[in-house]
Amino acid sequence: MTGRLQGKTAIVTGGASGFGKGIAAKFVEEGANVIITDLSEDQGVSVSQELKCEFCRADVTKPDDWRRVLALALDKFKALDIVINNAGATYPNKSSREVTERDFDLVMNVNVKGVYHSTGILLPYFLDNKRPGCFIQVASTAGSRPRPNLTWYNASKAAVINATKTLAVEYGPSQIRFNSVSPVVGSTGMTHLFIGKPDTEENRKGFVATIPLGRPSTPADVANACTYLASDEANFITGVDLQVDGGRCV
Numbered sequence: 001m002t003g004r005l006q007g008k009t010a011i012v013t014g015g016a017s018g019f020g021k022g023i024a025a026k027f028v029e030e031g032a033n034v035i036i037t038d039l040s041e042d043q044g045v046s047v048s049q050e051l052k053c054e055f056c057r058a059d060v061t062k063p064d065d066w067r068r069v070l071a072l073a074l075d076k077f078k079a080l081d082i083v084i085n086n087a088g089a090t091y092p093n094k095s096s097r098e099v100t101e102r103d104f105d106l107v108m109n110v111n112v113k114g115v116y117h118s119t120g121i122l123l124p125y126f127l128d129n130k131r132p133g134c135f136i137q138v139a140s141t142a143g144s145r146p147r148p149n150l151t152w153y154n155a156s157k158a159a160v161i162n163a164t165k166t167l168a169v170e171y172g173p174s175q176i177r178f179n180s181v182s183p184v185v186g187s188t189g190m191t192h193l194f195i196g197k198p199d200t201e202e203n204r205k206g207f208v209a210t211i212p213l214g215r216p217s218t219p220a221d222v223a224n225a226c227t228y229l230a231s232d233e234a235n236f237i238t239g240v241d242l243q244v245d246g247g248r249c250v
Contacts, residue, residue, distance in 0.1 A: 003031025004231040009077040011069055012036050013060050013114070014087030016043040019138055019183065022219020023084055023226050025051050030227055033077045037069055037087070060087045060114030066121035079131075082230045083122055085115050085160075086138040096151040104152050111156035115163060123176070132175040134230050137164050138222065139180040139241060145249045157182075161241045168239030177238040181225045183217040184245035213246030 015036025034053035048055035058065035089110035143157030
């Protein structure tokens with residue numbers, strides 16, 4: 001049996017850990033040619049060797065880095081089909097009165113401007129070649145069911161969800177699909193920032209108590225959702241924010 005993404009080429013940002021690594025692993029399993037990007041070169045190289053995929057060190061806030069990633073995809077695989085904008089950032093859980101301009105710039109630059117540069121650099125490839133494409137943003141339930149003390153992180157993810165829907169309408173006639181996936185809190189390298197204390201089962205209880213299915217989201221949960229949205233099975237799905245949240249947003 002061939003995989004659901006057999007022969008497709010995908011870029012996964014923030015692919016060296018957490019949800020990004022889970023997505024990359026699933027895509028490789030499903031037959032895709034995968035390029036992961038990350039700020040950490042050591043970790044990126046290690047994960048790419050583990051998963052048998054390509055790695056390109058890239059900062060999603062830098063347009064030239066996006067150009068390098070596109071060039072790698074075309075040089076190595078001659079095509080690009082799927083873009084997963086997974087790289088994200090947050091600041092420690094705290095009152096909005098304590099949020100610094102540096103905190104604000106961090107979440108807006110990585111979470112929002114990263115998607116802006118992704119589409120700005122990559123869309124011309126799909127449009128000029130009249131090639132269907134698929135963009136998936138890893139957003140957050142914080143964008144639709146915000147909690148206090150992460151105001152500007154929440155706002156950045158709401159912007160991502162809204163922009164994704166708008167792009168879906170704008171580029172639907174060109175057969176370029178845009179969707180987002182919104183996990184609830186999981187156990188990743190940023191979880192301690194979300195909960196404002198060390199990432200332990202005990203400290204996550206307050207968050208998990210609001211999830212009807214009774215557990216956090218996992219990289220596999222997010223990867224499965226992204227696989228469906230990237231596959232031909234979802235070729236009539238665009239403009240959707242798929243909440244991978246165990247019922248949190250009901």
